[in-house]
Amino acid sequence: xxxxxxxxxxxxxxxxxxxxxxxxxxxxxxxxxxxxxxxxxxxxxxxxxxxxxxxxxxxxxxxxxxxxxxxxxxxxxxxxxxxxxxxxxxxxxxxxxxxxxxxxxxxxxxxxxxxxxxxxxxxxxxxxxxxxxxxxxxxxx
Amino acid sequence: xxxxxxxxxxxxxxxxxxxxxxxxxxxxxxxxxxxxxxxxxxxxxxxxxxxxxxxxxxxxxxxxxxxxxxxxxxxxxxxxxxxxxxxxxxxxxxxxxxxxxxxxxxxxxxxxxxxxxxxxxxxxxxxxxxxxxxxxxxxxxxxxxxxxxxxxxxxxxxxxxxxxxxxxxxxxxxxxxxxxxxxxxxxxxxxxxxxxxxxxxxxxxxxxxxxxxxxxxxxxxxxxxxxxxxxxxxxxxxxxxxxxxxxxxxxxxxxxxxxxxxxxxxxxxxxxxxxxxxxxxxxxxxxxxxxxxxxxxxxxxxxxxxxxxxxxxxxxxxxxxxxxxxxxxxxxxxxxxxxxxxxxxxxxxxxxxxxxxxxxxxxxxxxxxxxxxxxxxxxxxxxx
Numbered sequence: 001x002x003x004x005x006x007x008x009x010x011x012x013x014x015x016x017x018x019x020x021x022x023x024x025x026x027x028x029x030x031x032x033x034x035x036x037x038x039x040x041x042x043x044x045x046x047x048x049x050x051x052x053x054x055x056x057x058x059x060x061x062x063x064x065x066x067x068x069x070x071x072x073x074x075x076x077x078x079x080x081x082x083x084x085x086x087x088x089x090x091x092x093x094x095x096x097x098x099x100x101x102x103x104x105x106x107x108x109x110x111x112x113x114x115x116x117x118x119x120x121x122x123x124x125x126x127x128x129x130x131x132x133x134x135x136x137x138x139x140x141x
Numbered sequence: 142x143x144x145x146x147x148x149x150x151x152x153x154x155x156x157x158x159x160x161x162x163x164x165x166x167x168x169x170x171x172x173x174x175x176x177x178x179x180x181x182x183x184x185x186x187x188x189x190x191x192x193x194x195x196x197x198x199x200x201x202x203x204x205x206x207x208x209x210x211x212x213x214x215x216x217x218x219x220x221x222x223x224x225x226x227x228x229x230x231x232x233x234x235x236x237x238x239x240x241x242x243x244x245x246x247x248x249x250x251x252x253x254x255x256x257x258x259x260x261x262x263x264x265x266x267x268x269x270x271x272x273x274x275x276x277x278x279x280x281x282x283x284x285x286x287x288x289x290x291x292x293x294x295x296x297x298x299x300x301x302x303x304x305x306x307x308x309x310x311x312x313x314x315x316x317x318x319x320x321x322x323x324x325x326x327x328x329x330x331x332x333x334x335x336x337x338x339x340x341x342x343x344x345x346x347x348x349x350x351x352x353x354x355x356x357x358x359x360x361x362x363x364x365x366x367x368x369x370x371x372x373x374x375x376x377x378x379x380x381x382x383x384x385x386x387x388x389x390x391x392x393x394x395x396x397x398x399x400x401x402x403x404x405x406x407x408x409x410x411x412x413x414x415x416x417x418x419x420x421x422x423x424x425x426x427x428x429x430x431x432x433x434x435x436x437x438x439x440x441x442x443x444x445x446x447x448x449x450x451x452x453x454x455x456x457x458x459x460x461x462x463x464x465x466x467x468x469x470x471x472x473x474x475x476x477x478x479x480x481x482x483x484x485x486x487x488x489x490x491x492x493x494x495x496x497x498x499x500x501x502x503x504x505x506x507x508x509x510x511x512x513x514x515x516x517x518x519x520x521x522x523x524x525x
Binding site (some may be wrong): 009040 | 271272275277285286337339388394
């Protein structure tokens with residue numbers, strides 16, 4: 001499924017650059033080590049400005065989800081799963097869960113990141129259930 | 142002067158429809174503001190405070206001082222910003238300005254036609270839309286994430302959601318001004334049989350987007366005594382914001398109780414409990430938001446909203462009649478000014494002139510919310 005990805009911003013460039021290499025990174029505060037998403041100028045936990053993108057294991061747990069049957073655009077095949085996942089190591093992000101029957105999705109389900117390659121050498125991180133998914137994709141060179 | 146010394150003295154709602162191709166936003170905004178003034182028995186030049194959207198053309202779009210071309214001038218007080226020019230937030234800010242002596246007569250409202258779709262997406266800032274749109278998130282599934290959390294945690298059922306939708310839609314069915322006037326009546330089964338949009342929401346669980354306008358006029362209770370209608374005082378008010386709309390993914394755990402503190406503040410100010418309020422005119426972009434708000438307003442405990450609505454509490458004949466006009470689900474959702482329509486309905490109920498009148502209603506809660514529980518605003522209104 002082809003998605004129109006937005007232009008990266010000053011805050012998100014590191015995220016999209018890593019995603020293109022099939023790495024999932026999120027902001028980690030240099031002062032309090034809180035991990036957060038989406039990227040904000042200031043750490044939402046302690047309010048300081050310094051943070052770096054850090055690698056995640058790509059492992060996560062579904063905390064909320066909905067099965068969407070009406071898409072906002074033809075870019076999305078329905079039904080699809082919109083979910084919030086808690087990343088191992090901290091931080092939560094909105095995403096899709098793929099590679100499973102939507103009816104089989106539950107909260108608390110362990111998932112891991114996979115990447116949907118898009119035109120222009122970009123990629124979108126989504127997640128699939130750990131138990132029934134395919135093996136982790138090898139990282140690009 | 143305190144907030145309760147300020148009253149809503151005039152209201153007006155324009156025609157509401159899915160589209161109004163024969164109208165412009167300015168046309169609707171102007172009808173709303175002048176209509177509310179006429180309802181109050183006030184002349185346009187008497188207005189010195191404006192929290193009303195100026196859509197252009199002419200003047201400067203988004204700048205409330207542009208209203209001087211319609212109202213005369215000069216103005217003593219203005220408030221701008223999308224949500225400041227509508228509903229409970231607009232009313233509480235205008236009332237605060239009047240009670241502080243910054244102006245004497247203020248209008249709140251606006252209108253929308255012809256640019257609905259664009260208006261909705263412009264609302265977001267681009268640096269966070271990138272982390273919602275890419276995963277196919279939009280307002281219905283974002284609200285659905287919050288609702289799913291409630292279903293899972295408390296065992297709330299799709300039938301209970303459908304009960305809300307059927308109840309409020311059936312109110313709207315009897316409202317000649319409603320976009321869905323004459324449609325229905327709906328049963329719980331009808332709602333459950335409608336197409337699924339995003340679990341747990343069926344088509345009939347959510348409101349439809351449309352166009353229209355509305356406005357209200359406020360002045361001091363003292364001055365209101367000489368006007369056409371009995372003054373409806375602002376007994377209490379409060380707002381609560383969890384963060385920028387759609388910036389962080391909404392989940393029940395983080396935003397599910399949004400509004401509880403605001404409700405406590407507003408009801409405390411009014412010296413009322415939620416149980417003592419006669420009628421509720423609250424945000425209903427979907428069925429679940431009513432269940433959530435019944436809980437945060439304090440009408441029932443957290444998690445008990447499902448059984449609460451199933452017991453008939455929110456019906457016209459129930460203990461806590463909610464959205465007698467049909468709400469956003471059946472009366473109108475028109476962008477921002479649906480928020481003002483919540484005030485209009487509450488005022489009509491307290492005047493005793495509403496279409497589905499709650500007999501003897503003396504107090505009302507009008508509330509707005511949105512962006513998947515990112516903000517909540519309410520006013521408690523009562524006959525002065």
